[in-house]
Amino acid sequence: MLYQRSSELFKMASNVIPGGVNSPVRAFKSVGGTPIFAKSAQGAYIYDEDGNRFIDFISSWGPMLLGHAYPPVVEAVINKAKMGTSFGMPTALETAIAEMAVDMVPNIDKIRFVNSGTEACMSAIRLARAYTGKDKIIKFAGCYHGHSDAFLIEAGSGAVTFGSPNSPGVTQGTAQDTLLARYNDIQNVEEIISANPNSIAAIIIEPVAGNMGCIPPAFGFLQKLRQLCDSHGILLVFDEVMTGFRLAEGGAQEVLAIRADLVCFGKVIGGGLPVGAFAGRTEIMDLLAPMGPVYQAGTLSGNPLAMAAGLTMLQSIRGDKELFNRLQHKAALLDKGIGGILNDQGFAHQINRFGSMLSVHFTEDAVTDFESAAKGNNDRFKLFFHGLLNRGIYLPPSAFESWFLNDALSIADINFTLEQVAAVAKTL
Numbered sequence: 215m216l217y218q219r220s221s222e223l224f225k226m227a228s229n230v231i232p233g234g235v236n237s238p239v240r241a242f243k244s245v246g247g248t249p250i251f252a253k254s255a256q257g258a259y260i261y262d263e264d265g266n267r268f269i270d271f272i273s274s275w276g277p278m279l280l281g282h283a284y285p286p287v288v289e290a291v292i293n294k295a296k297m298g299t300s301f302g303m304p305t306a307l308e309t310a311i312a313e314m315a316v317d318m319v320p321n322i323d324k325i326r327f328v329n330s331g332t333e334a335c336m337s338a339i340r341l342a343r344a345y346t347g348k349d350k351i352i353k354f355a356g357c358y359h360g361h362s363d364a365f366l367i368e369a370g371s372g373a374v375t376f377g378s379p380n381s382p383g384v385t386q387g388t389a390q391d392t393l394l395a396r397y398n399d400i401q402n403v404e405e406i407i408s409a410n411p412n413s414i415a416a417i418i419i420e421p422v423a424g425n426m427g428c429i430p431p432a433f434g435f436l437q438k439l440r441q442l443c444d445s446h447g448i449l450l451v452f453d454e455v456m457t458g459f460r461l462a463e464g465g466a467q468e469v470l471a472i473r474a475d476l477v478c479f480g481k482v483i484g485g486g487l488p489v490g491a492f493a494g495r496t497e498i499m500d501l502l503a504p505m506g507p508v509y510q511a512g513t514l515s516g517n518p519l520a521m522a523a524g525l526t527m528l529q530s531i532r533g534d535k536e537l538f539n540r541l542q543h544k545a546a547l548l549d550k551g552i553g554g555i556l557n558d559q560g561f562a563h564q565i566n567r568f569g570s571m572l573s574v575h576f577t578e579d580a581v582t583d584f585e586s587a588a589k590g591n592n593d594r595f596k597l598f599f600h601g602l603l604n605r606g607i608y609l610p611p612s613a614f615e616s617w618f619l620n621d622a623l624s625i626a627d628i629n630f631t632l633e634q635v636a637a638v639a640k641t642l
């Protein structure tokens with residue numbers, strides 16, 4: 215594979231955009247090398263500026279559930295654009311997608327649309343604090359809820375993991391209200407709640423984690439989390455920016471049969487355009503301005519083009535159980551195929567999978583939380599990533615990301631991918 219044009223474009227971009235990218239993970243820092251510049255995409259394939267074609271296992275980090283340039287979505291956006299691109303006024307379209315989402319997702323009465331998953335999670339936490347009258351939140355190490363200050367926190371020195379900023383610019387004042395727990399460790403959550411009586415507004419979690427690779431919840435973990443929240447007047451916030459409308463039309467709440475108090479969405483709900491959302495029962499959601507005192511706003515919230523893309527996306531997946539079965543089947547083929555190849559080569563590895571999300575970890579031990587995910591052999595992952603990239607297979611450029619399958623992937627694409635994995639495995 216030649217990447218000449220991407221290299222030129224990266225140099226040009228780096229002169230005017232910090233790090234040459236508008237989102238850090240795209241810069242290949244974790245795997246090295248020069249980021250690939252996309253020119254176009256269609257179905258399961260991405261075409262770069264050098265004319266290379268890749269089978270895409272990122273799906274734009276989740277949104278492209280039905281494949282790139284899905285014709286009904288493209289048509290909906292084109293037709294809507296001809297009628298005006300933004301009004302700053304309510305539209306019937308926003309009501310239509312809100313009604314659709316409320317119908318598809320369990321346990322939500324109302325939904326507020328924003329422009330990103332970050333905005334959705336940030337706003338949900340503000341709402342939870344207002345509803346409970348409490349300040350602190352618990353998040354889990356390795357879970358990512360966007361880049362608002364309250365979430366850019368790492369384990370602090372405190373006996374019960376008081377937060378400390380993991381980014382300059384985040385104040386200690388902010389960090390002190392974010393407590394960090396270990397994913398899948400309910401005892402740790404109990405300790406933190408006991409150490410912070412009557413002060414925790416919410417526990418926010420990725421019900422199936424996708425930001426430390428894919429890490430499913432341990433059996434019973436979420437049920438116990440629900441019980442703890444009920445016992446201590448804490449709101450359970452599911453960050454379904456990745457899992458929403460991907461694991462099933464009702465997302466993780468449907469698949470795992472767990473009731474969250476607030477649910478955050480992004481990615482698929484926008485069909486590839488900038489959309490986030492947060493939702494819950496009326497008594498909580500009606501605290502939001504202009505109904506209630508909790509302020510939240512956005513110039514482009516409910517943007518007609520984004521709503522047209524999102525509504526078409528939801529209409530396309532609604533009631534289609536076969537879609538989710540197909541996605542699950544393809545993920546299982548990859549899981550078993552890659553596992554067999556790496557076993558044959560004698561490489562210690564773990565493959566985590568849930569629905570159409572999966573990740574490959576080069577490590578002996580089960581990957582159940584951030585600490586175990588961090589034990590992966592990143593040098594081997596880099597070779598795996600670049601070996602496949604050079605053979606036309608585009609994986610997430612980090613061992614701490616989940617793969618996202620789309621419905622445009624054919625069985626032939628899966629088989630071709632496994633052939634390339636077999637060839638690369640001999641070089642690791």
Ligand code: KE4
Binds near residue numbers: 490
């Ligand atoms: P955005 O602000 O990027 O739309 O959503 C933030 C977010 C919130 N919650 C979860 C569970 C997420 O995975 C994300 C964003 N995911 C990353 C991928 N790990 C987006 C890719 C990127 O940052 O460029």
